[in-house]
Amino acid sequence: MSGEQPTAPAQPGPVYRFRWLLPSAVAAELYPGRSDGRRPRRTLRDWAVDFCCFLLAVIVGLMAGETLPDETNLPPAMVAVDQVIGALACGALWLRRRWPVGLAVVLLLLGPLSSTSGGAALIAYFSLAVHRPFKYVAWICGANLLAVPFYFWMRPDPEVSFGLAVAFTMILTATAVGWGLFVRSHRELLLSLRDRARRAETEAELRAEQAQRLARESIAREMHDVLAHRLTLLSVHAGALEFRPGAPENEIARAAGVIRESSHEALQDLREIIGVLRAGEGEESGRPQPTLAALDVLVAESRAAGADILLDNQVTDPGTVPASVGRTAYRIAQEGLTNARKHAPGAEVHVEVHGRPGRGLTLTLRNSPPPGDVPAVPGSGQGLIGLTERATLAGGRIEHGPATGGGFRITAWLPWPS
Template identity: 65%
Template sequence: MSTVSGDISIRTFERRRWLFPSAVIHELDPGPGPAGRRPRRTARDWFVDFSCFLLAILLGAIAAKTVWHDPNVSHGLAVTDQLVGGLACAAVWLRRRWPMGLAIAMIPVSLVSDTAGGTAMVALFTVVVHRPFRYVAWIVGANLLATPFFYWLRPDPDLPYLAVVALVTLFILLVTSLALFVRSKRQLMISLRDRARRAETEAGLRAERAQRLAREAIAREMHDVLAHRLTLLSVHAGALEFRPDAPQAEIARAAGVIRESAHEALQDLREIIGVLRAADGDEAAGRPQPTLAGLDALVSESRQAGMKVTLDNHVGDPAAVPASVGRTAYRIAQEGLTNARKHAPGAEVGVRVTGAPGDGLDITVHNPAPEAEAPHVPGSGQGLIGLTERATLAGGRLEHRATGDGGFEVRAWLPWAAA
């Protein structure tokens, strides 16, 4: 069931609450009342109870007329029959509080009072609607077994024995069928309400999941795009802090890198926010995402920042690589260079890219052991985890390990389907 249909059913329930039985309302909306307390009767409950009372009186009056004109029944027995039947009709108002007790009591009472037959049918109807089937089977079976015994003790003056037994049995089965229909309708109503509640819950969970995925996308893009720029800022700012006596040209070059990196970081941040504010799937918003063709510019930028980087690119036409695969490869190389700059400053970093359609794309970023102890650069420690997730989502794999020479290597394989 959709959320819209669930909302409609809930609004309908709230508008027409007075039309539902109190038992159904209590099942659908228990409310803050104490547990175990009987629900208050609705306007519908009062109408139904009064109708059942009138029905019991009507059926009792018809039976009383038959008893009064039966020549086989004495005057005293007829009066007793009517008195017992009147008390039974008054007991109809107890059917909601003690349905089983009333139904059980009506079985022997109906054997001695024909006028109480209407109350017995009302009690039977109530048990079938409200009680489990094991109780229903006992009550219905007891009424069916008592019918031939009753008309054997007090035969009908107008109809043969088998005919009247068959008619009364058919009437009992008709009342039972009608009660089962009402019961199934109530259960269907409760089931639809439950489905509406589940639909609301599932919609809320889907919304929470979408928000969580959006936050993860923001965090991933922030890390992939800004970590590279901000690492440049941190490294060069740290160099200026620890070498205030550096030559003027070197200080000017470092300050230029800091200014340019800060400008690029702000520009990237604006573009990320613009893309995330755009509609889902709208890849045309903002600047085009980097692909494998932008790897040369990334390496050139790292070299300008003072890194020693060698690029070994064996992909003849980077533009032929699918955009999603190329973008993932670019992010892997970017994160590898960022980590090498933070943890192995001064070391020569090698980036190797090979692959062909049908074979996949291999990316390797390796750096040897650092020449000196690296200054502390704060980080989240989630970069490689995010890259592994990116590669897995693209259908590939990523591995990272420390090498025997004290360095570090990131190796990834991404699928590249044949043309």
Template identity: 60%
Template sequence: MTRTEYPWLLPSAMAGAELPGDRARARRTVRDWVVDILAFLIAAGIALIALAAIENEGSTPDAVLVVDSVIGAAACCALWFRRRWPVALAAALTVLSIVEPVAGGAMMVALFSLAVHRPFKPTAFVGAGALIVAPLQPWLRPDPETGYLTSVIFGVLLILLVLSWGMVVRSRRQLVLTLRERARRAEAEAELRAEQAQRLAREAIAREMHDVLAHRLTLLSVHAGALEFRPDAPTAEIARAAGVIRDSAHEALQDLREIIGVLRGPGDTGEGERPQPTLATLDGLIDESRRAGMKVTVDQRVAAPADAPAATGRTVYRIAQECLTNARKHAPGAEVTVTVTGGPGDGLTIEVANPAPTEPSERVPGSGQGLIGLTERATLAGGRLEHGPTPDGGFVVRARLPWPAA
């Protein structure tokens, strides 16, 4: 995830972005009522303190006190519109506070609300105006108990404090909004990654289904074809072919049940997982192919096949299984040579080769995806696979897989 992909994560974009609560709601929530009442009470409290200080001077006419009271009350009531017009209200109260000290509290609340609900530019503009006119109010209506310079410094510091506090609150809201967006985006990306992982797992299961069932079903097809074209075969051969068909059908059902079990969710079946093939079980695959009538020559040069890594051994097994299946399909009657060499640190090399077919026979149709799946399987295991025809019309598949040193 990059910032250019999601511009709302940029600080500059967030600084000018509209945050929740910046616009006035059609109907105030309970929180809005509580905050607005609290702001009104704070402004009214400051206005009462200022009005009491003016009254204690003793030199202010009663008419002026009445006007100050009315204007102060109106300034406090105007705060109910601070969400709708924060910039205009803050500017108006700033101008009003020049001649009315009782409007100072409402001005501070308006400046704070402006800093919270509006970006930096309008806040800085109105805040600068408030700082510029800050010396005018003590000059027009000085406080006898406080010096002019002290009043100016106190007013400037108070304005800066309110503006800073408001901008800190807005920055925190921006941070929370950014974190929420990032969390939402991360959750969405996690869901996409989970879906992608599930899709890749299903593709792997589909390739596994092709490798396993193609081997079993090819045996069924070969022996069923033999029974069809040689109905006068000896009883022993018919019985052996029928036995291979039965065993292959049973194994195909077992493999299919295993694959369906993987596709099911956990707890949907009580069957345990069947052991996965390894390099040590390669001999069983060769024996099965020989019983099916294939001519297979094995050159096994691995000293300890049981010590091979599980993933590497399983990949070698699947490569040999697919190659034997393809040989039965496309080169019936040809002798297949399986060579396995290597060891820890040197890696494992498997080569399956067959010459051109010597017996004409009806070939079993194939999808052509087996070698593609083997190439992907070898690549995922950290190795490589090569395949192609030989000069004599045969075919060879050669794969090299890693076997780390102990």
């Protein structure tokens, strides 16, 4: 009986053709894996176990039936009633999975009238312990143990003493119930492990979705930081050409060259980002990401576009700065120069970088007020928000706002481990 198929499979199976429904509380106890309360189809192993239980009850009943003639004080009519009840009890075992409580109660009440139903009663108590909580087992089997001495007082065994018969019957009942409780606890453990596995799988899927979402957000920030710098150059120089149609040819040629170069770089950066989106897991982008060592190139590029930038880089060896910290500092400087070019064209921009291992890296960008009117340049308004997110993710902080004496100031601090 310990090899019975659990009545609460982890995966819902097909149902009986009649599709009968149980009360929700009973269905949850019998079949905790089924939210619809439908009974799963009995498997071949279940049929084999039920047949073995039936056969065992019949064998015990036949053995008990052989002792009935020895009970001289038992009327012939009671002998027949005893055998009929025993046969019905053995047949009723096929319902033990469906109605374990009812079957156990009926056999408890009929037990004093039939010794041939003893084997069926033991299997019914075992099924009760497997399929129902302990409170049912305690009440029904406790009543059975109390009734055992009364049964042998009314129908004493002619070959065995009263005490030995009572003790042997109680031990058999306790063994059947204990076995059933063990099987129930084993099944609950399996269901718990399966539930944990399902929860772990669900949590893993949620973590994967979260990681995917964070990756998309990171790519979106990268796209903004990379393309905003290039497209701002295009917008500024295209606006200069629009509002100064009579500019000297060399200035027009230089602006057109900047527009062409910026367009080329913007397309290249866009291809890289699309390549990252299309790349498989673990693949790297084609070009290395910029670090603090590329800050001089960024400043030179902005100067070539007409910006007035003063760079004070006090980090003697930018290559010693961690790649993640240097990349964040580069993006902050890139966004700051882009904002200065959009909102303060022609203004002088001061860029200062200093720091050392163990003390952190400090980056300051400060631009003076614009010398003239500021043309309307569209913007997303997300640049400073993105910079704050970048600095926070890197473990640093950033401050921005109006500078003393006019203009705008951005100060960022990033950790630089020793």
